[in-house]
Amino acid sequence: MDSEDTLALLRLLAAGGRSEPRRRLLDNHGSATAALAAGRTAWRAAGLDAAQQGALCARSGGDDVTRWRRWLEAAPGHRVIGLHQPDYPSLLARLGNAPLAIWVLGDPDLLWHPSVAVVGSRAASAGGLRNAFDFARAFAVSGLAVTSGMAAGIDTAAHEGALAAPAGRTVAVLGTAIDRPYPQRNTGLYDRIAATGTVVSEVPPGMAYSSGSFPSRNRILMGLSLGVVVVEAALRSGAAITARLAGEAGREVFAIPGSIHNPKARGCHRLIRDGAGLVETPAEVVQALATVATSLGDDLRGRLAAPIEVSGTADGVAGTAGLPAGSDHQRLWHALGHDPTGMDDLVSRTGLTAAELGSMLLLMELEGRVAVEHGRYSRTSQ
Structure with a gap:
C-alpha cells in the first residue's frame, strides 16, 4: 500500500x-x-x-x-479499489450509486469475470438449499462465477456449490466490514473464499456495521453480476430487494418456482408474475446470459489489452488469426486440443492461473473458438 x-x-x-x-x-x-x-x-x-x-x-x-x-499492508491479497481507478469492476461502475471504493480480499481480477448472483432465504427449505447448491455448481462448471452474500441458508449453499466445482469461482459480498465475516459460523467459508475466490465489502476494515449495511450491500451483489437467480424468498426479503434492484438496473432476473404450500416460494412466484424469468434448469440461465456477457467481454478485452479478433481461415472457420503472437492467448490456444481438457491440465500446460485462464476461455467461447462441456474445454476450429 x-x-x-x-x-x-x-x-x-x-x-x-x-x-x-x-x-x-x-x-x-x-x-x-x-x-x-x-x-x-x-x-x-x-x-x-x-x-x-x-x-x-x-x-x-x-x-x-x-x-x-495497516490492513492493506498486512497481506498481498488486501486491496482497496476506487471508483475512478482502472481495476474497479466495469459492471459495478455503471450503477448510478456505485460505492466510492470497494475493499477486496482475495483475487481482484475475479470481479471482472462474468458472474451470476444466487440469492434467497436465510431459513431455506432442504429443497431450496439443494437447488442453490446444484445451480451454483452448474454455473461454476459452465465457466461463470457465482456471487452471493455469504449469509446463512441459500447464500451459503450457493458458495459451497461453486466451490465444489473443479476450479469453481465464487465472490462473497459482505454487509459487514471486510475483515469481519458474518455470520461468525461462516468464518471457515470466508477463509476458503478469500483463498480461492474473492471477498468484497464497501465497509472498511475495523468499522462497525448497521442493519442498513445489508440492504446496501445488495446493490453491490447485483451490480457485480450479469443476472440474479432467486432460489427461495419470502414476499418481503433481502433476496426480493436484490431482485428488484437488479431489474431496475437492467440486469436479468430469474426465479425458481416452488410449492404453493411453501411460504418461502411466494417471493419467487411474485417475481415471476412481475416478469422474472421462470427457470427450471441452470442451462436456461447460462443460455440467457450468454448474450449479455458479450458486453462485459468488450470491457475485459480493453482491460487485458489483448483483443481477440475473429478472423476466418481459408475455409471460413475461425483459427488462431488475431491472437497476439507470443501472448498468453496463443499459449492457451496451443494447450487446447479437440479433445475436452480440464482446467487442471490447462493450468499445468500453460503455467497460467485458473483465474487468468477462465477469463481468456470465456472470451474465446464468446467468439466461438472454444466449446465447454462439464467443465472441460476444447477447440471448435483448426
Missing part, C-alpha cells in the same frame, strides 16, 4: 459524509490525488460540507486511515 493515489483515496473515504459530493469531486478531477490537490475552492464547488473539507485538510487523515493502511 504505497500508492499516492491509494492514500489520497483513503483520505477521501475517511472524510465521511454524503458520497455524492465526493463522487462529483472525483468526476471533476479524474483521480483521488488530483481531487485532494484541487483545494478548498474545488471541494466547495463539488458540494463538500465544512466537516468534509476540514477532514481533507488534515494531513494524516486520522486514525481511520492509519488503521486501513
